[in-house]
Amino acid sequence: MMSKNLESTSMRDLLCASLGESDVGRQVSVCGWVAKRREHGEHLAFLDVRDHSGIIQAVVDGSVDVRSEYVVRVSGTVTRRPEGTVNDKLATGSVELTDCVVEVLASAEPPPFQLDDRVDIDEQVRLKYRYLDLRRDHMQRNLRLRAVVNGALRRAMDAQGFCEVETPLLWAPTPEGSREFVVPSRLQPGEFYVLPQSPQIAKQLLMVGGFDRYYQIARCMRDEDLRADRQFEFSQLDIEASFVDQDDVLGFVSVAVLDAAEAATGVRPEEIPSMTWAEALDRYGTDKPDLRFEMLLHDLSDVFAATEVKAFSAPTVKALRVSGGASFSRARLDELTDYAKGLGAKGLAWFRITDEGLDSPLAKFLNETERAAIASVDGAQVGDIVFCVADEYTGACHVLGAVRSALGSPPVGEGPHRYVWVTEFPLFEGVDENGNLQAAHHPFTMPHPDDMDLIDTDPLKVRSRAYDLVLNGWELGSGSVRIHRADIQSRVFRALGISEEEAESRFGFLLGAFKYGAPPHAGFAFGIDRLVAIFAGEENIREVIAYPKTQSGADLMTGAPKSVAPKVMRELRITVAPKGS
C-alpha cells in the first residue's frame, strides 16, 4: 500500500481504495471515474468511483446526472456501512462515502468496450483504444508491476556500484546481425543513422573509457518479424563491467534478477543454477531449457548403432518418455509427427508401452535388444509412450526437445519460476553462403581458454565464454566475456573469414579504441519485457507494454507507420519506389 502523502493533491485527499474503517468519520474528497451508477428512484443513488487503486462506493441522496466513465470529484463523509450491506467482494466494502457532493470534472461518452475485467476484449479493439484499455485493472497491474521491476533492477545495480550511462539512439549502421531501423539524415541527405539493436559497441567503449561498471535500462530496436515474445522495441537491462570474469557477471546479474523477482513476487528465488550448453542440448534438446518439468531426452544411439531398421539408421537416436502418453489418439500422434517434420525431422517414431509390449507401426521391425531398450527408456511403464527421433545429433536433440516442450510445458502463469544459466555456448555455429564460419553470439566473444588451440583446427568444437539466462524456457538474455586482446581477436576474425580491411571498415572504431588500452571486460543484457511478462503470468509481452505494435508492425491507435509530408521527403531527398519494383 502506498503512503498516503503521495495520494493527496489539491483536488483529492487520498485514493479510493485506501479508504477503510480507520477513516470512519473523516470528511474526504476522492477523484476518479464512474465505474457504475445504480439509481433507486429519485431519492437514492450509488456511485462506484474508481481510480487506479480500486473502487469506493459513494451514496448520493437523490438522483445524480453522471454516466459510466464520467470523471468526478466526490466529497463526502467516510461512514461504516449499515448492518447487512457490507460487500466482501470489495476491498473497501465495509465503508462508503455518504452525504456526497459530486462534481463532474469531465463527461464521457460510453466506452467502446466495458472496462471491467469480466470479458476478454478482442486485442484489435483494445489496441485501438489503448488509453481506455490502460484504465482497466489488468493493465494497471501489469504496468505498475513493470515499474516495480525496473525500480528493483536500478537499485540492485546502483547498490553493486554500477553507473547508469545513457547511450545514443542515433547510431551508425553496422552491416551485421539483425535488421536495423534506418533514420535518414536531414543535414546530410543520403546518409543514415540506425536505431541500435543494442548498445553493444557503445558499452564496450565505455569500458575503454574507464566506466568499469556500467548499466542502463536501454531501449533497443530490431526490424525483425514480431511474435508473442518479440516487439520492434524492447527494453533490456544492459550491463558491462571491467576487470571481471564470467562468474563476476553472473553474480551481478543474479543479484539484479533475484531482487527484481523478490520485488515482483514477494518471494526470493533460490540461487540460480547453471548447466553447460552441451548439457542443455543433450538433456533438454534446447539451449533454453524449461526446468519446471522433467521429461529428459535419452540417448539410444548405441543401441541402434548397427540397426537394420532404416528409420533408425542415423548417427543419433534420441528418445523421450511421456508419462501416460499411451492414451494419445492416432490423430494426436499424427499431429505431433507433422510438427516434428515441420521442424526438419524425417519422422517421429512412437511406441505405446502396453501389457503386450510395444504398440507401434515400427515395433515389428525392431530386434529384441532394440525393443527392450525402448521399453525401458527413462523407467518407462505400461501406459507411457516413447518418442524417438533419429537424425544427426543436433537435429535429433532439437526436434525431440521441441516435442518435449509442446507436450510438457505448462502455461506461463503456472508452476515455479525456474531460472538457469546456460554457459559455454559454442563460439561458432554453421557456415554462411560463402562457406565462412558464423559467430554464434558476436565476433567479440572470448573463446573458452581450454579451446584456444581448436580455433584453427576444429572451430565448431570451440566453446566460448558466452552465457544465457533462461527462465521457464524463455531466453531472458545473453552475454559474454569480450575479447580485449588484439591477437585473439585476429584469430577469431580469421576463422570467421573477416579480412583485416573488412574488420577495419566494420568495427574500426571499436578496434581502434582497443589499441589505447582495453581492460578485460564482460557483460550481459536481458529483456525486461519477457521478465515482467512471466512475473505477470502473461503469454504475450504486449500485455506488459503500454503501446505495443501488432504483428504487422502497426500501431492501431496512432495508425503508424504512415507516410510523411512531401515537404519532409524533399528535404530528406527521399523518393519511394513504386510497389513491386
Next chain:
RNA sequence: GGACCUGUGGUGCAGCUCGGAGUGCACGCCGCCCUGUCAAGGCGGAGGUCGCGGGUUCAAAUCCCGUCAGGUCCGCCA
C-alpha cells in the same frame, strides 16, 4: 517468404458441416419505474453493408476464389 486460426449491432458469443427472409443469447446503450444496491432489479426501445471484392446458385453470414485486418507458429531475431 510460408503454414494455420479468427473476422456476425458498441462488446462477448451462437448460427456456418448440411445454402432458404439479419435469426438467437448475454453485456452495454437510450427511455420510464424503483429509498440499500454493489455483475442491482422491473418494463419498454434503438442499434447490422454478417471485414471487403468477385464467383457458383432461383437463393450466400453459410459453398468457392481473391483481398484486407488481427492472432499463433516456421523462416528470421550476430
